[in-house]
Amino acid sequence: MSDLIPFLWAVEIDGRKAPLNLRGPPGFKQVFERFRECTNTPSVFFTFPLTVDEIQFGKRIGNIETCRTDHSIPTLAFRISDGGKSICYSADTIYCPEVVEFAKNADLLVHEATFLGDQESIAELTRHSTAKMAGIVGKETKAKRLALFHIPPPNDRRESEFRSEAGDEYGRDVTIGTDLAEIII
Numbered sequence: 001m002s003d004l005i006p007f008l009w010a011v012e013i014d015g016r017k018a019p020l021n022l023r024g025p026p027g028f029k030q031v032f033e034r035f036r037e038c039t040n041t042p043s044v045f046f047t048f049p050l051t052v053d054e055i056q057f058g059k060r061i062g063n064i065e066t067c068r069t070d071h072s073i074p075t076l077a078f079r080i081s082d083g084g085k086s087i088c089y090s091a092d093t094i095y096c097p098e099v100v101e102f103a104k105n106a107d108l109l110v111h112e113a114t115f116l117g118d119q120e121s122i123a124e125l126t127r128h129s130t131a132k133m134a135g136i137v138g139k140e141t142k143a144k145r146l147a148l149f150h151i152p153p154p155n156d157r158r159e160s161e162f163r164s165e166a167g168d169e170y171g172r173d174v175t176i177g178t179d180l181a182e183i184i185i
Contacts, residue, residue: 001031005039012046019049023061025074028054067102069093072127077102085185088143092150094123095133100140107185109143110177112150116161131162135169145185146170149177 004022011020022032032052036043055061055076057068067077071092077099079088088103090096090111103109114128123130129137131148138146148162155162159176166174175183 002035004032005035005041008046008050009041012048016048019051021051021053023053023055025068025076026054026056027074028052065102067098069099070096070127079103079106087185088141090129090134090137092128094127094129095136100137103137103141103143106141106143108145108147108183109138109141110147110149111137113148113162113166114150114152114155116155116158117165119155131165132169135166135174138166138170138172138174145175145183146172147175147177147181147183151176 001024022028024032029052055066057066057074057076059066063081065079065081067079069075069077069091071094075091075093077088077090077093079086079102085107086105087108087110088106090099090103090109092112092114093099111134112129113131113134114126115123115130117130117132120130123133128150134146134148146166148166151159151162163174163176175181
């Protein structure tokens, strides 16, 4: 989330006028304000309407449901349902039974996969998933499609291993998420 303020700078500089609502887990407002202060960004810098809200774990806002993940800091998974379709976004988490239940039968599961099997000890330490864990969650949820995200450099050079490790567990093809990718569900 440390890139949130630079992202907001970019949309401000690009001329955004439309309102933007940012929502995060309990404590999000305080973290946002600390990031804003650390980057010397005055509260009046953003000229577009900007609201920062917190969502309690397990709460629903319209067609958006939330679930707490198993990460090193408070983190929310989101499930958006519309027109009989659903997308579940795991956010950062190690394998988490609550996320498995939360994502049941999603049309698209977008699951974090920061590490590979040979990095499992660091995944456990940092409470991030391996590709294998993401594949297991995809299979257990019976998600129709699985896309992986949060693959950091230098792991991004190992894309085929991510696809293989997740796919072996999931039993189907796996998509590797990329910036601005579109996935039709």
